[in-house]
Structure formats: structure tokens, C-alpha cells
Amino acid sequence: MSRQGTLGVAVIGTGRMGADHVRRINDVISGARVAAVVDIDAERVKALADSIEGCTAHTDPEAAMAAPEVDAVLIASPGPAHEAALLAAFRHDLPVLCEKPLTPDAASALRVLEAEQRLGHRRVQVGFMRRYDADYARLKRLLDAGAYGRTLMLHNKHRNADTPPGFSNAMVVNDSLVHEIDVTRWLLDTEITSVRMVRPAATSHAPEGLDDPQFALFETAAGQLVDTELFLNCGFGYQVSCEAVCERGTARIGDDHGVFVNSAGRWGGEIAPGFVERFEDAYDRQVQAWVDATRRGEVEGPGCWDGYAAAAVCEAGVRAQATGERVAVELIERPALYR
Template identity: 65%
Template sequence: MGDLLGVAVLGAGHMGADHIRRLGHVVSGARVAAVADPDVERAKEAVAGLSGVSVHTDPSAALDAPGVAAVLVASPGPAHEEALLACFARGLPVLCEKPMVPDSAGALRVVEAEARLGRRLAQIGFMRRYDAGYRRLKALLDGGSLGRPLILHCTHRNVSSPGHFTSAMLINSSVSHEIDAARWLLGQELTAVRVLRPRSSSGAPEGLVDPQFVLFETERGALVDVEVFVNCGFGYQVRCEAVGEAGSARIGDEHTMVVTTGGRAAQEVAQDYLVRFADAYDREVQAWVDATRRGRVTGPGVWDGYAASVVAEAGVRSLETGHRVAVDLAPRPDAG
């Protein structure tokens, strides 16, 4: 196993366990060398069937474990800043799930810390950039055949939300993906946000503002609207339509299995983001492994993680106040 990239995975929950499976059985060129999670039994269950993996409760112990040459951070968001700074201190390349850091002040500290290194070490897990539909839409927009982009219409629906989900998390957890996707697709920063609150669905837990309608402005005059509805009850749906001066294009309507029986046809609807974006996660991690083995870092970086945190914070303020809130980004470090 000496020629494989040894990866320490921090976090063995829903996302972390899926990445452990991916590194162990799907992507090439890497192996799981260590796992850290406060729940030892959960970590052991996640690595069952994999050989040569050490299990720890302390993330630092996993980073320092024999054979570790890179890190995948899939722990809860509040733990990300400490993990990223620990990776930087050790010179370890790291793929960090979003949110990079939930608060913008902490995210900026990460940006500044990497800038002081004078080189990139971190890739942030905005996996939609690796989704086939999003990549086709990006190529179409960059090619100019739709003309100047005017509007992005986005839909983000979940079957149900976890018990700990708050109204703010619809913005800083769910819509954070649309924030990054919009910045990437349009090649523009988002400059202002307003969150509208329709009457909450009867299927939403008491006190949760769900759905929400989010409207972003961009630096070159485009608009991005997002319907986020995390207790829709019927499936996981992500769609995006770009409207330009010369045409439009929509992604997210791809068919899965269609079953025809008893005089009716029914189409499957994905129930989970790990199903809807399974291929995107596979491509993202494979690209990270390939680049890391070549001594490179590609994909979305710490500035993208910081920008998403700032925009999300502005969105939460708008949710709370009902007002349009401007987005105020710090100056970008030269090496950020």
C-alpha cells in the first residue's frame, strides 16, 4: 500500500462514512490510513473491511498517524477551523467539506493562514462543480451561446430536515451550495441578498421558517433566486436554470429509473443528496487524490469557502430583519 495516498478522515458520521467507503472502494490511488471520531464504535463500523486503518478519538492523533499524507475533513462545521489550521501546521493537503468554517471571521482566519504559507493546501468540498450537469451548464455559459447571463433560477428541496435544523441553517447549510454554484457559474461575486418568508409548510417542524425564497444580486447586474424547501416530503431535488440574453438552459431534470406498470409510468425521485450527487462526490474526491499525488491543489479554495460564509451570514441577517443586506468581502490576499 506504500504507493497509495494515505488519507486521514476526520468524522465518521453520514458524510464521513460515505467518504471512507469512497476512498476504500471507489476511487483509485488512495487508501484510508486513519479515522478520527468521538464515537469510536461508529468509526470502527465505518472502516470495517478496510485494512491498515488506525482509529482515534483525537483528530490530532489521526493527523499524526503513520502513513497519513493527506486529510479529508468531514466533521461538523464548528470543528473545521481547528482541523484546517492543524493541517496547515503539518503541511498536509486537505479536502474540507463545506461549510469551510461556519462564521466569516473564522473563515477569514483560514484564508489568511493559508496565504502566510505562500502555497495552496486546501480544497473546499463544493461538489456541485463536479456534477456533470453543472459542468455542462458552466461550459455553455462560458462559451457565450446564451449571451450575457441575466438570471439564475435555483431550486433546493429535501425530503425532511434533521431535528437540529434551524431556520438559519436553510441559508448557511443548504443554500451555501447555491451560493458557491452561482459564483462559479457566473464568474461573479454576490453583492447583496434578501430573504423572503412565505407561509411555512404544515410539514415543517414548529418554529422552522420553511420554505424560504432567497434573492441574490451580483456585481455585474445578474440576479439569482433560490427556493429552498427542506421539508417538502417527496424527495431531494436540485435544479438550476440559467437565463441569458440569447437563450436559457436548465439542469436537474435528468431521469432516473422510470417504472411502467398497471397503465401508469412513475419516475424515481432521489431521497438523499448522497444519491443525487453520488457521481459528483466520486469525481471530486478522485480529482483531489490525483492532484494531491502530483503535488498540486485544484478545485474550489479557501477564498470560495470564505465568500460562501460571508454571503450566508448576510442571508441570515436578511432572514432575521426582512431587509436587503449588502455583502462585504474583505480584501483578497495575494496568495488566497
């Protein structure tokens, strides 16, 4: 580690998420510093590096990884670039925090999974940040404790104010539903075995070519059913909630996030405008946990198996969109490294 045990991090990708992680490492968390930044935009990355003491600018991820002051890698580049960056990190045997998706499809995720197995030890934490949200963490502890018996169902809600230009039906699954996919697997500690996608009456506010809202239904290996409402052009803000229905009770999170006020003849609270604001604390906790584990020489949190499983479920979801049918999820046998 550089600078008296401080973790030197190379941040790959300096767009919205990458720049936010640079800010987070510099200004919010402890135990790490941004040692290098990487982007294909040479001017942008140089300007960013010049604003950070002791930071170097690169357009080649592997050149940054080879720098002596770099101890770990945070990948925040677009999904199609993740595989190459991950394989480069494996060549340097560097710990990685990789924003979701691990890779955009199950075949490439499987290649990454196999490459990490050849190393003989885990190196990757995947950025499924909801696992670090305080409410989701409390729900996980409650379900694991079994106070209300076995969990039978989950009801999820995932609403965005609007979608960016070019947002497609496949992105509904790959960019939005993917979070409920990981949450389901994590909360219930089981695999998703099938997906069905249903289209309710469409909102007039969705852009042409996008079916909105949509409704997803999962079956799990343990026999549970999980439904998710996806309403991505609701117009009023960003809402995420989850209700677990158990044998002897229910538990719900997400309905009352933030401060609830009574004033001037009205009652209520604020709705977050987007996912960055809603899950800001979760992102902070996620990166801090990664830094702390890395400094201890450990790897924690969701890993390559979780990234691969999510990609496989996403592929089933996209096929279900196209066919309107129940589609089975195809997974390899879980390798020993990830058990």
C-alpha cells in the same frame, strides 16, 4: 506517498458523511487508501479501523496527521471543529479536502484563509460537490462558452422531503442555501453582493419554529439577479434544478435526472430521496479529482476563498432572514493567492 504511490488519507469524523467517504475511498475511487480514521467516539473509530487493513484509530486529529503513513486529510467532522483541524493540517503542510462549511462563520473562515496564505501555497479543497455533478459541469461549460450571450439571471430550486429534528431558519441558509451560493459564484464567475430572504405562505408540514418554504434573492457584482426557492419539507423527495437565462437563450438542468419511463398507463421517473443519492456520482468525482490532483502535487477546485465567500454570504442571508431587508455582503479584497 505510501504503498507505491497510493495516497494515505486520514478521515476526520466518522459520522454519516465521514463513513461514506471511508467507503468511497476503500471501494469506489482509485489511487488512495484510508490510512487513519479519527473520531471523538473511541469505540466507534476503533471498530471502523479494525475493519480496514493497515488503518489506525485516533481520537486526536493531529496525532493522525503526524502518522508517517498519512499523506493527506479529509475533514468530515462537524463544522465547528473544522478550524482547529485545518490549522493542524497546515502545521503538517498536508493537503486537505474539507467538507462544507470551511468553517461556520466568516471570521473563522478568514483566520483559515490568512493561515493558508502564510504557508505561501494552497492546501485546501472545499467540498462543494455540485461543481463535480455532470449536469452542473455541462451547464458551466455552456455558460463559459458564451453561446447564448451573457447570463442575466439564474433560477434555482432546492427541495427536501423533510428536515431533521432541530433544523432552524439559520440552517436553511447555512446548510441548504449555501450550495446555491457556491453554484452562483462558480457558474457566473462573480461575487454575490447582497441577499434578501422572503417568506411565502407556510406549509403545514414544517416543524414548529421553522419558516418553510423560503425564497432567496441574490444580486451579483456583475448585475445579475439569482433567485432560489427553498422548500425543505415538500414531502415527496429531493429536487435540485438550475435555469440560466441568457441574452439569446436559456439552459436548464435538474428536471429530468435519471431514467424516464412509460409503463402501465403512466409516465415519469423517480425522485431521489436525499442529497447523498442525488449527488452520489458528484461525491465520487470530487474525491477522485482531489486524490488525482494531490498525487500530482497540485490543488484544484473550490478553495479557502470560496469557503470564506460562502460564509460571508450566509451571514448576510441569516441577517436578511431576521430583518426582512436587503443585506449587503461584506468581503475583504481577494488575496493574490486566490486570483
